[in-house]
Amino acid sequence: MTEAGNGRAVIPTTAQSLGTLLKSARDIMRKDKGLNGDLDRLPLLTWIMFLKFLDDLEQQREDEAKLAGKPFRAALEKPYRWRDWAAQPDGITGDELLVFINQDEVSRPGGKKGPGLFKYLRSLESSNGDTRRDVVATVFKGVDNRMRSGYLLKDVITKVNSIHFTSNEELHTLGSLYESMLREMRDAAGDSGEFYTPRPVVRFMVQMLDPRLGETVLDPAAGTGGFLVEALGHLGQQVKTVKDRSTLQQKTLLGCEPKPLPYLLCQMNLLLHGLDAPNIDPGNALAVKLTEIGERERVDVILTNPPFGGEEEKGIQGNFPEDRQTSETALLFLQLIMRRLHRQPTLTGRSARAAVIVPNGTLFAAGVAARIREDLLREFNLHTIVRLPNGVFAPYTSIPTNILFFDRSGSTQEVWYYAQPLPSARKNYSKTQPMQFSELTPCLEWFRDRKENEHAWRVSAHDLLASGCDLDRKHPNVAARATHRTAPVILSTVLSKEQEVLGRMEELARELERLSGTTSCVMVPMHELVKLREPDTEVLPTETYRFAGVYSFGRGVFPSQTKTGMEFSYKWLTRLRKGDFVYPKLMAWEGALGTVPLECEGLFVSTEFPVFEVNARSVLPEVLDMYFRNPSVWPQIAAISTGTNVRRRRLHPASFLKYRFPLPPMEVQRAIQQFRSQLEALYGQRIAVTGELDTLLPSVLDKAFSRETDAMAGVTRELQ
Numbered sequence: 001m002t003e004a005g006n007g008r009a010v011i012p013t014t015a016q017s018l019g020t021l022l023k024s025a026r027d028i029m030r031k032d033k034g035l036n037g038d039l040d041r042l043p044l045l046t047w048i049m050f051l052k053f054l055d056d057l058e059q060q061r062e063d064e065a066k067l068a069g070k071p072f073r074a075a076l077e078k079p080y081r082w083r084d085w086a087a088q089p090d091g092i093t094g095d096e097l098l099v100f101i102n103q104d105e106v107s108r109p110g111g112k113k114g115p116g117l118f119k120y121l122r123s124l125e126s127s128n129g130d131t132r133r134d135v136v137a138t139v140f141k142g143v144d145n146r147m148r149s150g151y152l153l154k155d156v157i158t159k160v161n162s163i164h165f166t167s168n169e170e171l172h173t174l175g176s177l178y179e180s181m182l183r184e185m186r187d188a189a190g191d192s193g194e195f196y197t198p199r200p201v202v203r204f205m206v207q208m209l210d211p212r213l214g215e216t217v218l219d220p221a222a223g224t225g226g227f228l229v230e231a232l233g234h235l236g237q238q239v240k241t242v243k244d245r246s247t248l249q250q251k252t253l254l255g256c257e258p259k260p261l262p263y264l265l266c267q268m269n270l271l272l273h274g275l276d277a278p279n280i281d282p283g284n285a286l287a288v289k290l291t292e293i294g295e296r297e298r299v300d301v302i303l304t305n306p307p308f309g310g311e312e313e314k315g316i317q318g319n320f321p322e323d324r325q326t327s328e329t330a331l332l333f334l335q336l337i338m339r340r341l342h343r344q345p346t347l348t349g350r351s352a353r354a355a356v357i358v359p360n361g362t363l364f365a366a367g368v369a370a371r372i373r374e375d376l377l378r379e380f381n382l383h384t385i386v387r388l389p390n391g392v393f394a395p396y397t398s399i400p401t402n403i404l405f406f407d408r409s410g411s412t413q414e415v416w417y418y419a420q421p422l423p424s425a426r427k428n429y430s431k432t433q434p435m436q437f438s439e440l441t442p443c444l445e446w447f448r449d450r451k452e453n454e455h456a457w458r459v460s461a462h463d464l465l466a467s468g469c470d471l472d473r474k475h476p477n478v479a480a481r482a483t484h485r486t487a488p489v490i491l492s493t494v495l496s497k498e499q500e501v502l503g504r505m506e507e508l509a510r511e512l513e514r515l516s517g518t519t520s521c522v523m524v525p526m527h528e529l530v531k532l533r534e535p536d537t538e539v540l541p542t543e544t545y546r547f548a549g550v551y552s553f554g555r556g557v558f559p560s561q562t563k564t565g566m567e568f569s570y571k572w573l574t575r576l577r578k579g580d581f582v583y584p585k586l587m588a589w590e591g592a593l594g595t596v597p598l599e600c601e602g603l604f605v606s607t608e609f610p611v612f613e614v615n616a617r618s619v620l621p622e623v624l625d626m627y628f629r630n631p632s633v634w635p636q637i638a639a640i641s642t643g644t645n646v647r648r649r650r651l652h653p654a655s656f657l658k659y660r661f662p663l664p665p666m667e668v669q670r671a672i673q674q675f676r677s678q679l680e681a682l683y684g685q686r687i688a689v690t691g692e693l694d695t696l697l698p699s700v701l702d703k704a705f706s707r708e709t710d711a712m713a714g715v716t717r718e719l720q
Helices: 015-030 038-068 094-102 117-122 132-141 150-160 168-192 199-209 226-236 242-251 260-272 329-340 368-379 437-448 461-466 487-517 621-628 631-640 653-658 666-694 696-704 706-719
Strands: 105-107 113-115 217-219 253-256 301-304 353-359 381-387 401-407 414-419 456-460 522-525 530-532 544-550 557-564 572-575 611-614 660-663
Touching: 015 038, 015 150, 038 132, 038 150, 038 260, 094 117, 094 150, 113 117, 117 132, 132 260, 199 226, 199 301, 199 353, 199 401, 199 437, 217 226, 226 242, 226 253, 226 260, 226 301, 301 329, 329 353, 329 368, 368 461, 414 437, 414 461, 456 461, 530 653, 621 631, 621 660, 621 666, 631 653
Parallel strands: 217 253, 217 301, 301 353, 381 414
Antiparallel strands: 105 113, 353 401, 381 401, 414 456, 522 660, 530 611, 544 557
8 A cells, every 4th residue: 555645545556457457548549530550549648647647756746845844846837737637537528628638728727718738838948957847848849639539538547547656566567568568669660660679689788888877878869768768777776875866867867869759758768767857858969060069068878779771861961071971870870979978087987988789781881981980990999899690670670780889998909799699499580589688698798708709709900990991790710601591582571571561552542542532622821821930039149059941842941050140140030949830032932941840949040031830720730841842832832932033033921821722621631641651661661671682692692602612611621
């Protein structure tokens, strides 16, 4: 029996009943027509749980403050606390509940007007060093409520209200259940090109680096927070005093995650595991110029599995040295990680260090990749490369992967390799038979006492540099001929995946055509959908301003250059908000229009860039973005732009606001939005197909030279 924040005795929920409770909540959500799959259901369940957890935590802190005779300032005010609107069984429901959550302005109890729940949460600001309000505001900037039935939503809220987050037992149980939900999320997001790191690999990397209390730990591609949660548990075992706890809570764990859904899941994951105010940046870690990263931005430990196989836009690539620019995300993140490690020893006297998962191509690709590897060997101690076996990320990608371990102790003298073997009688891992942590234990033991064996060998840095920094080395004592799948098997796999992708694209196209065919668009002038924002920031000569730009030809909004106020003549700027619509007057006719992504929020544009607030109740910003980035629309934009010289045409806000937009019903808009996100997911699957093709040539060569290799092996034995 435990005490709730209001003094009532509550009975702890067992793991079985808690699992049943959450399953019931998800079953209720399946009845709602506004939700489509776990990609919609899990985020909604997460923000509901977030608010319940926050209220339980607030009540517990308030009780502790009263006992200590200290003042307490709540993160949320009435009537926005969970206990005010959600906890009572006979509380608001139906359309009244939807209005309270979704609308910008509502009638509060007593008839007084005020912001709706989401509007209020997004406007919160912290003060006096308490970051709780900022965390809440940032979380809810990327959240919306897609449930259409307020009665079903109330049923879900009632289920979640049965969870008591003040019980340590329930927190532990819920944490485990939440991780299983994240695995389901990983399965759903695997179709979106997101490959989350298996827990055994995360735990292995954390134990290899062994972060110590007093060191700062960063994951610049945090996803749902797996590395940070594991590091939190590792560091929590070192806490002995109140000061230790304060250090862990406030000064230790950092992350970046630009995508709204993983960001929300990351926050909730860390909160459930005991971090009071997670310090997760919702921006793109690559959006900062590399040369602007100084000692204050550096950290002691970096643990990450950055995205690979993707492509970054030119604006992001411009943040890197000219001869190190590439669209490959893995190479950009590797440079960022190298830059963000402290050059001096940490407070614990050890070198700053990193563990990074990279695809095989990073080890041997030419050009930019080779130059980055040379930097790594000459400026860092790349002491270990663990070669992971096939299928670790199955079924989402078959691309071979490795873990790079390096630190700031000096230049590399030699690189140790450890080829992690598959369990005996296994050819691969799979979704139903994943890697187990126990399989990595021999490598952990070897790491502390290194000797060459059937799995481990070393290569001198001199040999690696002489070979053009090719790090793709095989064990010298194993037969030279690699074991590859045959070319027919690889091609069969490629064709199968291609057919799966094409089939899914056809399904999406049919669904979109069905929805579009049952409704018609209404021509609506833009002034009913957007509102012109006035410039809101006065330029000061000594201040520094980070600008955004808009690419031509429908490539969207991107982070641009940084300037001081004295470097330009504008007196006023506009600070961008996520979901704003923006274009440059001079180049709009060439397709330079788009909505502001999360990584550009807070950046500035000059008065030459009209900025519009989008009425999201009428038109989704993503739909507006897709429409105006369509080449067939640009001639219409050119027609309403003015100017005698074709190249100098300008689109003035007054003309744009008169433009008539073909507005689809909201149901179709949501379908279009989902269509776009699922197409991006299919693009991720196409990357996996490319990875399969990368193995084709080695397989063919292996077959072509197999006789010669066997013959040479015989000659070598005779010579010996």
